[in-house]
Amino acid sequence: MKISGSWQANTGTSVTTLSSDHAQWQADVPVALGGAGDGPDPHDLLDSALVACTILTLQIYAKRKAYPLAGVRVDVTHKEQPGLYQLHRNVFLDGELTQEMREDLMRVANKCPIHKILSGKIEIETSEG
Numbered sequence: 001m002k003i004s005g006s007w008q009a010n011t012g013t014s015v016t017t018l019s020s021d022h023a024q025w026q027a028d029v030p031v032a033l034g035g036a037g038d039g040p041d042p043h044d045l046l047d048s049a050l051v052a053c054t055i056l057t058l059q060i061y062a063k064r065k066a067y068p069l070a071g072v073r074v075d076v077t078h079k080e081q082p083g084l085y086q087l088h089r090n091v092f093l094d095g096e097l098t099q100e101m102r103e104d105l106m107r108v109a110n111k112c113p114i115h116k117i118l119s120g121k122i123e124i125e126t127s128e129g
Contacts, residue, residue: 015039047076050087053114058093061108069105070095087118 005018005027014035015028027045029035040048051074062069071094079086091109093102109115 013038043078047078047087049114050074050089050112050118051076053112054089054091054109057112058091058105058109062105065101065104067097067101067105068095069093069097 001020003018003020005016007014007016013028015026015038018025018027026039027042028037028039030041031037035041054074055072058069058072061067073092073094075090075092077088079088089109091106093105097105
């Protein structure tokens with residue numbers, strides 16, 4: 001899948017339009033950096049990928065295992081230092097779940113595809129189009 005983004009100087013804003021084959025969304029820089037505050041910044045988008053993947057993974061797994069998962073909330077915060085982007089994820093499970101089910105769901109949360117990607121080595125190759 002390809003994700004594309006574009007920006008035009010004549011818009012008078014820093015808002016960037018992003019798209020995939022089936023969706024479109026926007027991003028902006030924080031207000032403190034001159035953004036309009038009209039969309040998530042790139043760090044928000046990165047962190048939200050982990051949130052979304054965790055929730056979706058838990059939904060699918062709970063359904064397959066017939067766990068009575070009534071809802072999930074995931075909060076992610078991050079800290080940045082030179083050479084380190086540290087994510088902290090807090091998972092809240094709702095439903096009549098046994099302790100064993102909760103432990104199993106937390107184990108599976110660490111197996112979501114985005115968690116695996118972010119926990120591994122990432123390489124970026126850049127070329128001019």
